[in-house]
Every structure is written in C-alpha cells, then in structure tokens.
C-alpha cells in the first residue's frame with residue numbers, strides 16, 4: 001500500500017470506529033503491517049494508507065501490536081522532548097514534546113481487549129499513532145515558526161527528489 005503524505009485529506013479526517021472484526025478488517029491489518037515493515041516504521045495508522053478507520057499497528061523494541069479502536073487511557077511521567085518523524089511527512093524530523101508514559105486500550109484481531117503501557121519510544125509511538133486517528137500530525141504539535149520552517153524544508157526536499 002502506498003503511504004499517504006502531507007496534504008492528503010485522508011490524514012486530516014477523524015477516523016471511524018471499527019464495528020466488527022471481519023475479513024475486510026483483517027486484510028486491512030495485514031496490509032498495514034506489511035506497509036509498516038517495508039517502510040521501517042515504528043508504527044502506522046490506517047488513515048496513512050487512506051483508510052479512515054481506527055486501527056493502528058506498532059513495532060517498537062521487538063514489541064509488536066495490532067490495535068483496533070484504541071483509546072488513550074492515560075499519559076503520565078515527565079514531558080520529554082524527542083526528535084520525531086512520520087512516514088507521512090518523509091525526510092524531515094523535529095523535536096516534539098510528549099509524555100514519557102502512555103497507556104492505551106483496544107481490541108486485538110482475536111477480539112480480545114488489550115491494554116498496553118509504554119515508556120520512551122513506545123509511549124511516543126502510541127501518542128503519535130492516536131493523533132493520526134484524530135487527524136493530527138506531529139507537525140501540528142510544533143510552534144508556528146518551527147512548523148513553517150519544517151514544512152518549507154519538507155517542500156524543498158520533495159521538489160529535489162521529483
């Protein structure tokens with residue numbers, strides 16, 4: 001699957017809840033996992049492949065998760081500054097503030113409720129992917145000045161490669 005990039009309207013929609021885990025949903029999850037692995041990403045949300053459904057996949061520190069209808073239950077710990085990027089805004093990175101710990105709950109492909117608490121990179125990936133389901137991108141979390149300069153850099157890089 002092709003990863004949608006900045007400017008694509010599917011990245012800006014609030015994704016819809018999954019009603020039932022059927023073959024369609026299982027296929028979407030498979031494609032998301034393949035796409036994430038191929039792109040070497042730490043996570044991927046369904047809107048990034050143009051599907052407006054609340055599904056995320058995560059692959060951080062050997063921990064692998066497929067989560068349907070995930071909800072951010074709690075964030076805690078210090079607010080950490082960390083260099084962050086996104087497969088949908090390729091080639092640029094910026095320092096983003098996020099909580100050091102995050103807990104989400106959702107449903108796995110077997111229909112069981114799972115809860116995941118992550119620290120560090122996993123906490124960051126959790127918060128980043130939940131943002132995608134709500135139509136938010138990491139650039140939205142930057143100051144206006146930083147966002148503008150990052151997007152300028154992004155445009156420059158895109159023009160350079162096409």
Ligand SMILES: [Zn+2]
Pocket residue numbers: 085086087088128132
């Ligand atoms: Zn992203």
